[in-house]
Amino acid sequence: MDFSxxxxxxxxxxxxxxxxxxxxxxxxYIFKWITPYSERDQIRSGNSAVALKLLGKMAGLVVVLQSAVLHAINLVDLVIWAFIAIIVQIVLHIVIEYVFTRNTNLAKEVENGNVAVGLFLGGVSVLVGLIVAANISF
Known part of the structure; x- marks a missing residue:
């Protein structure tokens, strides 16, 4: 085997x-910045809903970054696709949280420890990440 x-x-x-x-x-950091509460403080205090939501956002981001790395032709291409993916995920998160569930403040539900809502939002972030990642394959 040639290690060169x-x-x-x-x-x-x-x-x-x-x-x-x-x-x-x-x-x-961008995801944490647009969150209306301190995720760090909430997780430290044992709020599983916040942890699940943040973990889902991070997993969705990793899926997109993986696809961007696999399909990028150079570093600039990687960075451009990564930023596009982050923006798309933020926009879709806002659409889901504020348009489809107008009568429920999902951020407040997560902050209050509603694990079902945290898991739902984290799962949606992963699913959006998978869709965005598939489209990066141009």
Whole structure:
């Protein structure tokens, strides 16, 4: 087995890994920034609903980043698709939370510990991530 190929491509792996991790952190921060309550404080106090919702957002983001890495032709392409995916996920989250459930404040329900709502919103984030990831395959 010739390890020289792996050594020659190690720099690409490390660069894409670093960029992907930065995009993941940025995306997670953006999701946390648009949340009307402190997810960190809620999770520290044992709010499982908030933890499930945040985990779903993060998983949806990872699915999209995975697809972007697999299909990107270069780092710029990766970054562009990652930002498009983050924006789409935010917009769809807002549409679901505020349009389809006008009579229920889902953010307040999650903040109050409604695990069913947290799981639903986290699951929707994963599903949206899967749809967006599939479309990145152009």
């Amino acid at each position: 190929y792996y050594l020659q491509t190690l720099d690409h792996f490390l660069i894409y890994l670093a960029v992907s991790l930065v995009l993941f952190i940025m995306g997670t």
